[in-house]
Amino acid sequence: MHFPSISGFFSPRAWGADLLEAARLLTRLPLPRPSLPQTPQGAPEARASHASRCYPLVGAGIGLIAALGFAVADWLALPPFAAALAALALSILITGALHEDGLADVADGFGGGGDRARKLAIMRDSRIGSYGVLALVLVLTARGGSLAVIAASPAGPCGAAAALIAAHSLSRAGLAPVMWALPQARSDGLAAATGRPGGADALAALAIGVTAAALLLDPARALVAVLAVAVLQGGLALQARRQIGGVTGDVLGAAQQLGEAAVLLVACASLSGGI
Structure with missing residues (x-):
């Protein structure tokens, strides 16, 4: 773990460049490549890591x-499940199934690999297995x-929209800490x-995600959602450390998927009076 200097941390230009870099990484939208400011040490990769x-x-x-x-599907009078599928399909299209691919690779690697080298090899294989x-x-x-x-x-489409935005934001807030x-x-x-x-970037990501859930x-519901995401993503991080010695892009994708599912399940459970 390291706590680098936060010099320039609050620079609007740096935040704008980081936001564009993050969007390029996490989506398939045709975005221009930002001109990332250099760190005081002059390391472009260190500057790029701030995008998290x-x-x-x-x-x-x-x-x-x-x-x-989802709103368009609801306006077309599609049933709730069909509208939910439309929303899922759209999010997968935007991200290019980046996180879903990571989830599948981690499940195959952690479930089917015997040792660290084998697990990493399975996770890199483009083929998908039963796990x-x-x-x-x-x-x-x-x-x-x-x-x-x-x-x-009774929450209706507005409740579904709020849950969707909170789930997508909060599930990605835990990636920088991992x-x-x-x-x-x-x-x-x-x-x-x-x-x-750095630690400042991890705390900033957490603050943004928790704020989105709270709003x-x-x-x-927001408190339980934050705790659920923390437990699932923290547990996955411990498994990743034990099984392959650290984090990969696939592990981050799996963490996002588990976090998103957790937030939506919490929002769903609260409607039955459980929360």
């Missing part, structure tokens, strides 16, 4: 677009089913290319 603090902002944008897709298929089915069903239940409740806390399992790959963020969900 903007992951929850990009997540909120993805959630907003997915919510607009990956099961993980995708379970998580997608949890996301789509929860969203449909929320939309069919990147900060764990060493990189590989010397190459997406996580290695992105770099390791979009009622206090009790």
Whole structure:
């Protein structure tokens, strides 16, 4: 773990460049490459790692677009589950299934690999195995089913939209802390290319995600959602440290998927009076 200097941390230009870099990484939108400011040490990769603090902002944008897709489907009088599928499909299209691919790879690697080298090799294989298929089915069903239940409740499409934006933002808020806390399992790959963020970036990402949840969900629901995301992503981080020695891009994708499903499940459970 490291706590680099936060010189220039509050620079609007730096935040703008970081937001654009984060959006380029997490989405397939045709965005220009930003001109990233250099760190005092002159390391471009260190500067690029600051983009992780903007992951929850990009997540909120993805959630907003997915919510607009849900609203259009609802306007077309599609049933709640069909509208939920439309929102999921739109979010997957925007991200290029980046996180879903990571979830499947982690499930296959952690479930089918015997040792660290084998697990990493399986995670790099483009083919998907039974563990990956099961993980995708379970998580997608949890996301789509929860969203449909929320939309069919008195909360309606507005409640579904709020839950979507909160889930996409909060689930990405935990990625920077995971990147900060764990060493990189590989010397190459997406996580290695992105770099390791500092403690200030991790705290900023958490603050943004928690604020989004607090604004979009009622206090009790937001608190439980934050705790659920922390437990799931923290547990996955511990497993990653134990099984492969650190973090990879696939681990971050799996963490996002688990976090998003957790927020939507919490929002769904609260409608039955459980929260």
